[in-house]
Amino acid sequence: xxxxxxxxxxxxxxxxxxxxxxxxxxxxxxxxxxxxxxxxxxxxxxxxxxxxxxxxxxxxxxxxxxxxxxxxxxxxxxxxxxxxxxxxxxxxxxxxxxxxxxxxxxxxxxxxxxxxxxxxxxxxxxxxxxxxxxxxxxxxxxxxxxxxxxxxxxxxxxxxxxxxxxxxxxxxxxxxxxxxxxxxxxxxxxxxxxxxxxxxxxxxxxxxxxxxxxxxxxxxxxxxxxxxxxxxxxxxxxxxxxxxxxxxxxxxxxxxxxxxxxxxxxxxxxxxxxxxxxxxxxxxxxxxxxxxxxxxxxxxxxxxxxxxxxxxxxxxxxxxxxxxxxxxxxxxxxxxxxxxxxxxxxxxxxxxxxxxxxxxxxxxxxxxxxxxxxxxxxxxxxxxxxxxxxxxxxxxxxxxxxxxxxxxxxxxxxxxxxxxxxxxxxxxxxxxxxxxxxxxxxxxxxxxxxxxxxxxxxxxxx
Numbered sequence: 001x002x003x004x005x006x007x008x009x010x011x012x013x014x015x016x017x018x019x020x021x022x023x024x025x026x027x028x029x030x031x032x033x034x035x036x037x038x039x040x041x042x043x044x045x046x047x048x049x050x051x052x053x054x055x056x057x058x059x060x061x062x063x064x065x066x067x068x069x070x071x072x073x074x075x076x077x078x079x080x081x082x083x084x085x086x087x088x089x090x091x092x093x094x095x096x097x098x099x100x101x102x103x104x105x106x107x108x109x110x111x112x113x114x115x116x117x118x119x120x121x122x123x124x125x126x127x128x129x130x131x132x133x134x135x136x137x138x139x140x141x142x143x144x145x146x147x148x149x150x151x152x153x154x155x156x157x158x159x160x161x162x163x164x165x166x167x168x169x170x171x172x173x174x175x176x177x178x179x180x181x182x183x184x185x186x187x188x189x190x191x192x193x194x195x196x197x198x199x200x201x202x203x204x205x206x207x208x209x210x211x212x213x214x215x216x217x218x219x220x221x222x223x224x225x226x227x228x229x230x231x232x233x234x235x236x237x238x239x240x241x242x243x244x245x246x247x248x249x250x251x252x253x254x255x256x257x258x259x260x261x262x263x264x265x266x267x268x269x270x271x272x273x274x275x276x277x278x279x280x281x282x283x284x285x286x287x288x289x290x291x292x293x294x295x296x297x298x299x300x301x302x303x304x305x306x307x308x309x310x311x312x313x314x315x316x317x318x319x320x321x322x323x324x325x326x327x328x329x330x331x332x333x334x335x336x337x338x339x340x341x342x343x344x345x346x347x348x349x350x351x352x353x354x355x356x357x358x359x360x361x362x363x364x365x366x367x368x369x370x371x372x373x374x375x376x377x378x379x380x381x382x383x384x385x386x387x388x389x390x391x392x393x394x395x396x397x398x399x400x401x402x403x404x405x406x407x408x409x410x411x412x413x414x415x416x417x418x419x420x421x422x423x424x425x426x427x428x429x430x431x432x433x434x435x436x437x438x439x440x441x442x443x444x445x446x447x448x449x450x451x452x453x454x455x456x457x458x459x460x461x462x
Contacts (some may be wrong), residue, residue, distance in 0.1 A: 007075050020184075023294075025107060030259050046360055055360070059357050064349075064354055065347065070411060072388040073391045074327065077330075078097075078104070078332075078387055079110065080100075081403070081407040081412070082406075084405065085188065087186045087189040091161060091228055093383075093404035094334050094384055094404060095164075095166075095169075096113075096165075098332050099114065101387075102273065103272070103273060107272075109252060112176070113176070114174050114177060115175045115177045115181070115280075117183065117239055118172075118179070118243075118265070119165075119174070121241075121242050122171070122172045123160065124156065124239075126168070127302050128155070128200060128228060128305045128316040129304050130303065132200070132204070132224045132227060133224070133304045134151045136217065136224065137210035138151060139207065139220075147299070150299060152204060153247045154196050156193050156196050156197045162383075162430045163306075164302045165334075166280070166302050171303065172278065173265030174273060175243060175246055175249055179248070180245055183239055183240060185238040186238070186239055194276065199230070200231070212277075241441050242265075244265075246268075247263075248260070248272075279433050280432055281440065282309070283314050283318070283429050283430075285316040286427070287370035289313050290313065293313055293449055294313075294448040294449065295311055295312075296448035297309050297452075298450060299453040311428065316369075316423050316426065320422060322435050323335070323386060324391075326432060326435050327399075331435070332386065333429050334384045334385055335384060335428060335429045335430070336382070337384065337427060338427070339382035348409070348410025348415040350401070350415055350417040350418065350421045352420040352424055373457060374456055379459035380457065384404070384415070386402075396422075398419060399416070399417040399418075400414060401424065402414075403415055
């Protein structure tokens, strides 16, 4: 009787092997593949070219490059280009770049930059705390549970959203760059992130074991506080300690030197910057979800007592309409996009079909925007700022983009984004409420639809 299950198991395993072999690459299939790939004259030319050259150089659409120009009918006055270097802080640089022109205009400055590292420090600290809080909240779940696995995978990422910019500045304020300048490890976050991530995962293991041994929430949070002390020290060693007060003095374009003034970071934001970031609304083109609805993504907050990211889902034409109003009124626009697609970095051109891969391989690579998201072929992986537009017959032809990759990339740090690229690869814009119609505010008052954190739209976190 005991041998019957063993025989059945062998039969099942053999049947599985047999079914798998039906789809294997065997000799007849190899012969068919070889026969189908007899090279044409075009194939031979491409073979000779591809084996000695970069694919993008061969696929570059020279006619589009020759027709390209950097003339814009409207530009927002800005000065300087920031550089996130080897870090994933584009969302933060872009957020502060929204505020830079306002500071430059208000104080008649020749240039100005906020300290990105100041907010980086608190973003990292808040993310560490939120991670440990999330570990406590999911301590009863198996680590193979998708929700728990997502949390463990994202303890200390560089990435973020516009909502993070708002929450961090409202809580911690801002400081000028000279008050807290960048360090090697803020510009090159890889190793710091790796080590602190390992420490946080070790902390997660300790907290989960304590939970299984019957520790109360109070005991777990006391241990969490001790863990944060160690994380805080590691961060100060890499980034320095953020100032709680500082003195700021400036010289305007007329060489008038101001009197030194003492600020806290919160005072500097409220008095010097004086912008209410809550007045900006996130609009998203998410083709996989119902339009004209409010959505919220679980487990996406960086501050533990804050809110998960929330957005209004609209067609891309609506995003473009409100973006045009903003830019024409000298209001820069933060936007999230897939910067890895159709990007001619040498000259700073974002244009659909700037690279024509189909001509090289004689095949069709087209996917809809929704399919690119769903199949993980595209995602909003970078944030930049729109600071200009070229309008013809009341319609945008191309947009001027301020990037945060330094002045030696693109067109002296700027990119030209053609309007068709906006349609295909822009996913989110942040618009001041004064440019939005009443129906948007009605949507904002509705109950949000909850999406999981692994929704394909939200890769910017990493």
